Amino acid sequence: MALNPVLEVIKNRRSIRSFKKDPIPEExxxxxxxxxIWAPSAGNLQPWYFVVVRDPEVKKLLSISALNQTFISQAPVVIVVCALPWVSSSRYGKRGEELYCLQDTAAAIQNMLLAAASLGIGSCWVGAFDEEAVRKILGLNSKVRPVAIIPMGYPAKIPPPPPRRPIKEVVLEE
Structure with missing residues (x-):
C-alpha cells in the first residue's frame, strides 16, 4: 500500500543543519x-507571532544566542516562532499562559516544518537558545516568548532517518 502524501512527508522530513545558499522563493x-497560521490552537486564539529573518548580522546573533549553533546563520531564512502568553491567558488563565500557548506554537512549528519539507526546503527546530538574548536581538516586547528558531533553506546534505521506537514501546492500551 502506498503512503498517503502527508504521511510520506512526515516520514521523510529531516532536521537539516547544512544549507545551500540558494534563496527560498517568496511564494x-x-x-x-x-x-x-492554519495550525490548531486552543479556542482558536492563535497566540503566535512569526519573525522572518534574512539579515546576515541578525542571523549571526541568533546563532550565537543558540549556543553557537553556526548552521543557523548559514540558512537563507530563519523564522523565530514566538508565543503570546497573554492571548491564551485571556481565556484560559494560568494554564493558557503556561501551557496552551506553547502547545499552540508547537503545532504551528510542526506545520511549518512539514510544509517546508513538502516543498523541498530543509529546516531544523532549534529550541536551545537564550530567550532573553533572542528577545533583545529581535527587539521583542518582554511579554513575547520566543519558542523556536527555525533555519530554512535548500538542504546541502540530507541525513539518514533516525531510529524510532517501535509502536509497542510507546502505545499503552487500556
Missing amino acids: YLKLILEAG
Missing part, C-alpha cells in the same frame, strides 16, 4: 508561513 515562504 514558498508564504506557503510555509500560512501552514503555521
Whole structure:
C-alpha cells in the first residue's frame, strides 16, 4: 500500500543543519508561513507571532544566542516562532499562559516544518537558545516568548532517518 502524501512527508522530513545558499522563493515562504497560521490552537486564539529573518548580522546573533549553533546563520531564512502568553491567558488563565500557548506554537512549528519539507526546503527546530538574548536581538516586547528558531533553506546534505521506537514501546492500551 502506498503512503498517503502527508504521511510520506512526515516520514521523510529531516532536521537539516547544512544549507545551500540558494534563496527560498517568496511564494514558498508564504506557503510555509500560512501552514503555521492554519495550525490548531486552543479556542482558536492563535497566540503566535512569526519573525522572518534574512539579515546576515541578525542571523549571526541568533546563532550565537543558540549556543553557537553556526548552521543557523548559514540558512537563507530563519523564522523565530514566538508565543503570546497573554492571548491564551485571556481565556484560559494560568494554564493558557503556561501551557496552551506553547502547545499552540508547537503545532504551528510542526506545520511549518512539514510544509517546508513538502516543498523541498530543509529546516531544523532549534529550541536551545537564550530567550532573553533572542528577545533583545529581535527587539521583542518582554511579554513575547520566543519558542523556536527555525533555519530554512535548500538542504546541502540530507541525513539518514533516525531510529524510532517501535509502536509497542510507546502505545499503552487500556
